[in-house]
Amino acid sequence: MTPSKLRSYLQSKVNSALRQFPQFTVFLNLTIAINGVDYIPAVCVYPKLAINFFEPDEIRMTQLPLMAVEIVSPTQTIQEVLDTFPIYFQAGIRSCWLVVPQTKTVAVYTAPTDAQVVSMTGDVVDSVLDIRVPLDQIFA
Structure with missing residues (x-):
């Protein structure tokens, strides 16, 4: 995956939105090791x-995060990103967000096949982490 301008911008916006929650520590582009494979x-x-x-x-972090956010880049497909989510969940990550720049969409996965999708307006609600982020904080 090659990062793009939109991906980088949205990564910064998601970071800012999540840093408002004092109960968490947020990292960007952190390598996590799962079964000997780096993600x-x-x-x-x-x-x-x-x-x-x-x-x-x-x-390489062996302690896994509570949540992983993936932002689709032009050099990858949505399916390529989604294929990592079952690996993340099986390893113990509790929540995964899929951010799709072209559709201004955030899908919050609480299991590999269980997602709540927010597009254009509204709040991104992560019931696992008990947080709510207005979508316009990410796509403004």
Whole structure:
């Protein structure tokens, strides 16, 4: 996947929207290791973590996030992105968001085949993390 201008912009917007929740720590392009394979979601949401700049840095996180956000890029299909969601859920990630720039859509998956889709207007509601984000905070 090659990041694009829209993907990068939306990654920044999702990051800003999710950072308003003090109970979480949000990371961008963080490598997570699942069964020996590296994945790099656009955004990862963890329970609040203490950040210590004096400890060695981590290249691959073995602690998995609560939520992974994937943003479709022009160099990939929606199906390619969706194919990672069962892997994420089986590993223990509790929620996955699929952001589709061209349709201004966010789909919140709470299981590989269970999604709530918000398009154009309304709130993105993640019942697993108990959060609500107005769609216009992402696509404004």
